[in-house]
Amino acid sequence: MKHIDLVIIGGGPAGMSAAIAAYESGIRNLLILERDTHLGGILQQCIHNGFGLHRFGEELTGPEYAWRYEARVRELGIPYKLGTMVLDITPDKVVTATNSEEGIFQIQAKAVILAMGCRERAKGALNIAGSRPAGIYSAGTAQKYVNLKGYLPGKNVVILGSGDIGLIMARRMTLEGAKVHAVCELMPYSGGLARNIEQCLNDFGIPLRLSHTVVDIHGKERLEGVTIAKVDENRRPIPETREYIPCDTLLLSVGLIPENELSKTASVSLDRITGGASVDQGRCTDVEGIYACGNVLHVHDLVDYVSEEAEIAGKSAAAYIKGETGERINVTLRTDGKIRYTVPQRITQKGDVTVFFRVADVYRNATVKVKNGDAVVLSRKKVKMAPGEMESLTLKASLLEGVSELLFALEVE
Amino acid sequence: MIRELTCIVCPKGCALRVELEGKDVKSVTGHTCPRGQKYAEDECTHPMRTVTSTVRTSTGEVVAVKTATAIPKEKMVACMEAINRAVAQVPVTIGDVVIENVADTGVAVVAAANLEI
Numbered sequence: 001m002k003h004i005d006l007v008i009i010g011g012g013p014a015g016m017s018a019a020i021a022a023y024e025s026g027i028r029n030l031l032i033l034e035r036d037t038h039l040g041g042i043l044q045q046c047i048h049n050g051f052g053l054h055r056f057g058e059e060l061t062g063p064e065y066a067w068r069y070e071a072r073v074r075e076l077g078i079p080y081k082l083g084t085m086v087l088d089i090t091p092d093k094v095v096t097a098t099n100s101e102e103g104i105f106q107i108q109a110k111a112v113i114l115a116m117g118c119r120e121r122a123k124g125a126l127n128i129a130g131s132r133p134a135g136i137y138s139a140g141t142a143q144k145y146v147n148l149k150g151y152l153p154g155k156n157v158v159i160l161g162s163g164d165i166g167l168i169m170a171r172r173m174t175l176e177g178a179k180v181h182a183v184c185e186l187m188p189y190s191g192g193l194a195r196n197i198e199q200c201l202n203d204f205g206i207p208l209r210l211s212h213t214v215v216d217i218h219g220k221e222r223l224e225g226v227t228i229a230k231v232d233e234n235r236r237p238i239p240e241t242r243e244y245i246p247c248d249t250l251l252l253s254v255g256l257i258p259e260n261e262l263s264k265t266a267s268v269s270l271d272r273i274t275g276g277a278s279v280d281q282g283r284c285t286d287v288e289g290i291y292a293c294g295n296v297l298h299v300h301d302l303v304d305y306v307s308e309e310a311e312i313a314g315k316s317a318a319a320y321i322k323g324e325t326g327e328r329i330n331v332t333l334r335t336d337g338k339i340r341y342t343v344p345q346r347i348t349q350k351g352d353v354t355v356f357f358r359v360a361d362v363y364r365n366a367t368v369k370v371k372n373g374d375a376v377v378l379s380r381k382k383v384k385m386a387p388g389e390m391e392s393l394t395l396k397a398s399l400l401e402g403v404s405e406l407l408f409a410l411e412v413e
Numbered sequence: 414m415i416r417e418l419t420c421i422v423c424p425k426g427c428a429l430r431v432e433l434e435g436k437d438v439k440s441v442t443g444h445t446c447p448r449g450q451k452y453a454e455d456e457c458t459h460p461m462r463t464v465t466s467t468v469r470t471s472t473g474e475v476v477a478v479k480t481a482t483a484i485p486k487e488k489m490v491a492c493m494e495a496i497n498r499a500v501a502q503v504p505v506t507i508g509d510v511v512i513e514n515v516a517d518t519g520v521a522v523v524a525a526a527n528l529e530i
């Protein structure tokens with residue numbers, strides 16, 4: 001069996017960034033395994049711009065952002081295998097993979113970084129009555145058709161879910177000549193960024209129907225239309241508000257979930273809320289030497305933050321391989337429910353730690369309080385918070401001294 | 414007159430309030446950085462957008478392109494028409510000019526992805 005210090009599963013923005021950081025921390029015996037035929041992951045189909053403002057101070061398209069990292073991977077000579085599917089990872093870090101050239105092969109790694117990204121929630125997860133004719137796609141699948149294959153899936157479109165990919169696709173299909181009749185969002189607020197509502201919907205006069213859902217699908221072979229309806233505060237459709245919209249395409253943009261099938265084979269414990277691994281400040285899972293970063297860990301709004309997180313994972317995996325461990329502590333981070341989750345979920349090493357978190361609902365004039373028992377050790381006022389926007393707070397090392405548990409709570413005026 | 418806008422320059426999406434007198438911008442509030450001020454002024458006098466799309470290539474594939482800088486918003490449709498007629502020669506490298514002076518904006522449409530042979 002081949003021995004490799006660090007194996008990185010996934011060659012998207014997280015995997016590449018983690019690999020570069022590990023290389024720059026002195027790891028030379030490393031390998032990226034990528035399932036697709038190219039590096040860059042999902043960014044290759046995200047041709048809109050807005051990537052890289054944080055990292056590079058410029059607005060890049062997805063492929064341009066990915067290229068910055070791919071160019072660096074090539075320049076450093078970091079090895080990668082494309083078209084390679086990982087089948088299994090054991091808790092002892094034996095990675096089993098397959099590709100058409102080598103068949104099935106195994107690698108004994110010292111450390112593994114999970115960077116498989118996320119996938120879209122499936123159609124099956126939707127509770128829509130009626131048939132399942134052709135013409136129903138996830139927003140990401142439609143994005144792939146339009147942007148990578150140059151094929152427009154339909155001319156008259158309804159989009160269910162106002163996540164960013166749905167909003168981006170509303171603009172994209174409009175620019176390509178389709179008519180987007182409505183974007184329906186079950187919740188009373190959008191799951192996407194405000195700027196995308198502005199530049200993807202408002203610019204083109206596409207209506208955003210908040211508190212609306214699709215209740216019926218019409219058509220036998222091919223989609224002919226959908227019935228939408230307003231929902232009440234319990235998210236139940238109100239029958240009197242039913243409205244028929246003829247369309248040949250329904251796009252679903254109803255959320256993303258971390259792709260953790262492989263993490264499970266390695267016995268990595270997952271966080272119920274994020275759907276990703278539960279990790280420490282270095283993004284180490286509860287299996288020693290197995291790290292996770294990017295959308296496989298928790299779904300990010302910005303790729304810039306994915307790269308940043310992946311660097312943390314790359315550096316700490318490198319330190320682990322080199323046997324460098326700092327002063328150990330043990331702090332568990334908990335949340336009050338209004339704050340849904342934190343990443344990391346625990347802190348095991350002394351130092352300043354930036355904690356990322358999301359809230360459960362839209363809150364105005366709220367205060368984030370970090371508590372040790374009854375004592376508030378840190379508080380931060382926020383004018384507006386929304387589930388669609390990831391927040392962060394930095395805990396100074398001095399705050400963590402002698403602490404075993406911190407609660408992240410939200411107080412709303 | 415007061416106009417409310419969402420700044421689209423960065424993901425923060427600040428809510429901007431612009432005080433207008435006729436066509437003149439009197440004041441902008443709500444921005445957290447100077448780019449928001451500039452956006453508000455532009456948006457109320459001559460709104461600009463960057464267009465991203467794909468063009469056909471000489472090998473029948475598609476490749477991502479973008480306007481090198483933002484163009485006047487009302488030129489977006491004309492820009493898309495030009496993009497839909499254009500063909501890029503493979504290999505394509507990021508930054509290659511695919512269309513010069515698109516829709517008379519003085520701005521080029523450039524490749525935003527690589528396509529190797």
Ligand code: SF4
Pocket residue numbers: 420421422423424425426427443444445446447448449450452
């Ligand atoms: S005002 Fe500045 S910080 Fe706010 S959205 Fe615009 S560019 Fe971003």
